[in-house]
Amino acid sequence: MEITTVSCVVGVASISIFLYFIWRILNWLWFKPKKIEKFLNDQGLKGTPYKILYGDLKEMVQMMNEAKSKPMTLTHDIAPRASPFFHKSLTTLGKTCFTWVGTRPLVHISEPAMIREVLVNYNTYQKPRGGNPLTKLLVRGLVDLEGEQWVKHRKIINPAFHMEKLKHMIPAFYVSCSEMIGKWDKLLTQESSCEVDVWPYLQTFSSDVISRTAFGSSFKEGRKIFELQREQARLVMKAINSVYIPGTRFLPTQDNKRMKEINQQVKGSIKSIINKRVVAMKAGDASHDDLLGILLDSNYKEIKQKGNSNFGLSIDDVIEECKLFYFAGQETTGNMLVWTMILLAQHSEWQTRAREEVLHIFGDKKPDIDGLTHLKVINIIFNEVLRLYSPVASFRRLIHDESKLGNFTLPAGTLIQINVLIVHHDKDMWGEDANEFNPQRFSEGVSKVTKGQAAYLPFGGGPRICIGQNFAILEAKMALAMILQRFSFELSPSYSHAPHAMPTLQPQFGAHLILHKH
Numbered sequence: 001m002e003i004t005t006v007s008c009v010v011g012v013a014s015i016s017i018f019l020y021f022i023w024r025i026l027n028w029l030w031f032k033p034k035k036i037e038k039f040l041n042d043q044g045l046k047g048t049p050y051k052i053l054y055g056d057l058k059e060m061v062q063m064m065n066e067a068k069s070k071p072m073t074l075t076h077d078i079a080p081r082a083s084p085f086f087h088k089s090l091t092t093l094g095k096t097c098f099t100w101v102g103t104r105p106l107v108h109i110s111e112p113a114m115i116r117e118v119l120v121n122y123n124t125y126q127k128p129r130g131g132n133p134l135t136k137l138l139v140r141g142l143v144d145l146e147g148e149q150w151v152k153h154r155k156i157i158n159p160a161f162h163m164e165k166l167k168h169m170i171p172a173f174y175v176s177c178s179e180m181i182g183k184w185d186k187l188l189t190q191e192s193s194c195e196v197d198v199w200p201y202l203q204t205f206s207s208d209v210i211s212r213t214a215f216g217s218s219f220k221e222g223r224k225i226f227e228l229q230r231e232q233a234r235l236v237m238k239a240i241n242s243v244y245i246p247g248t249r250f251l252p253t254q255d256n257k258r259m260k261e262i263n264q265q266v267k268g269s270i271k272s273i274i275n276k277r278v279v280a281m282k283a284g285d286a287s288h289d290d291l292l293g294i295l296l297d298s299n300y301k302e303i304k305q306k307g308n309s310n311f312g313l314s315i316d317d318v319i320e321e322c323k324l325f326y327f328a329g330q331e332t333t334g335n336m337l338v339w340t341m342i343l344l345a346q347h348s349e350w351q352t353r354a355r356e357e358v359l360h361i362f363g364d365k366k367p368d369i370d371g372l373t374h375l376k377v378i379n380i381i382f383n384e385v386l387r388l389y390s391p392v393a394s395f396r397r398l399i400h401d402e403s404k405l406g407n408f409t410l411p412a413g414t415l416i417q418i419n420v421l422i423v424h425h426d427k428d429m430w431g432e433d434a435n436e437f438n439p440q441r442f443s444e445g446v447s448k449v450t451k452g453q454a455a456y457l458p459f460g461g462g463p464r465i466c467i468g469q470n471f472a473i474l475e476a477k478m479a480l481a482m483i484l485q486r487f488s489f490e491l492s493p494s495y496s497h498a499p500h501a502m503p504t505l506q507p508q509f510g511a512h513l514i515l516h517k518h
């Protein structure tokens with residue numbers, strides 16, 4: 001009798017637990033997203049209807065693949081190809097609307113006042129969490145931290161990007177660019193002009209710059225790290241574009257195994273560079289001019305000042321920051337340069353103006369820091385390139401608690417997306433010629449043209465603005481000045497216009513230009 005009662009109780013308890021889990025799964029998969037959908041709709045916010053588990057992921061990937069399948073006509077109206085799903089959603093649902101990333105709502109904001117609110121209040125609007133934890137193998141460090149940890153890291157890393165430190169990186173920019181130009185010179189030994197896909201050269205250039213500026217004399221080891229990080233980025237992008245089922249990262253799939261293997265190798269290599277450097281520092285024999293040297297110095301000062309190593313970065317922290325320099329600084333700057341060359345190849349009048357400025361300031365001499373900071377025409381050209389072909393097409397934030405944004409109340413767990421590329425092409429903001437290449441619009445500075453609004457965001461904004469923007473601009477100025485001193489260029493007939501945002505904005509089929517030697 002007693003045994004029967006016990007079995008009954010166990011049976012009822014098991015059924016209850018089972019039903020509870022079923023309820024939780026159904027709530028996660030269906031009831032909660034539908035409740036949120038109604039909550040947002042009731043506030044007048046339009047959105048795509050929620051689709052179970054995937055949300056809009058399938059349509060997003062399908063539209064991206066379709067856009068990728070063919071090049072576009074040679075215009076700068078690139079958002080429909082580069083961000084097809086978001087462009088369509090914002091066009092049909094309104095500039096403030098919502099879509100779905102799996103079971104999470106993704107609210108798109110485009111009004112400058114709302115954008116500013118999100119960027120300034122960085123403790124409320126945080127970097128997204130969740131999704132596939134394997135992505136953390138690629139991006140951690142400053143870009144991924146919050147609260148006090150972020151403040152601490154930003155303070156220690158900041159000195160590495162001060163102008164007086166960046167000055168010491170000019171020789172590294174010069175050497176890397178000379179190597180690239182040397183290769184182009186070789187291609188042109190027989191002929192006075194030839195067709196070159198400049199994209200792979202610019203990628204190698206910008207990764208070489210990071211290897212040299214991050215690790216100084218150890219830059220060859222840096223190059224190997226970079227190759228591994230590139231492979232990691234491909235695997236991570238694959239993971240991000242699929243729905244993450246919790247726990248699957250532990251499955252011994254080929255991709256999972258490779259991602260972990262790469263992580264070990266990269267960490268091991270950076271650790272060995274750091275260890276060598278720490279030994280050299282103790283012997284008073286280390287370079288203090290590269291990013292690693294400046295970071296270790298700054299860290300040492302912080303620990304000394306506060307009298308406790310808890311206030312500084314650990315070796316693991318330093319490893320993550322070095323990995324981040326590659327991830328954040330290489331592809332973005334390479335993209336900025338490739339689009340600059342493509343646009344100047346198309347708009348020869350601006351190419352001529354830029355060359356005249358370079359020859360006026362430097363003649364055929366090595367560009368120096370003073371001259372580079374005085375390049376005005378090149379400055380407005382870069383502003384316009386970064387507007388039309390912003391390397392970071394969009395970025396996201398996550399709210400952990402219910403929050404008010406503008407007139408809307410957003411539930412906890414909502415993702416927010418700022419579609420930089422779409423904002424940069426908005427005719428209401430930039431005028432009827434929003435899709436034209438017109439660097440002149442920046443002739444009186446960025447704030448004049450945006451009327452001080454948060455509408456120009458190639459480097460983000462607020463306290464979490466890109467820490468490397470001066471580095472990137474200086475590097476790009478050196479490269480463009482040296483290129484213009486030696487070559488003129490135009491689009492090759494084989495160039496196919498295909499801007500593609502995966503993850504940063506790239507020319508999908510390369511950048512085939514005809515180079516002419518001066």
Ligand code: HEM
Pocket residue numbers: 142143144154324325326328329330332333336390391392395396457458459460461463464465466467468469471472
């Ligand atoms: C043209 C080149 C570049 C572009 C367009 C660019 C763009 C951006 C953007 C849009 C953000 C903000 C992302 C967000 O708010 O979610 C950002 C952050 C960041 N960037 Fe860059 N970046 C460039 C070059 C660099 C370089 C050269 C480095 C370093 C070597 C770098 C390091 C970082 C870091 C560490 C952050 C995170 C800052 C923080 O959260 O405090 N970037 N970048």
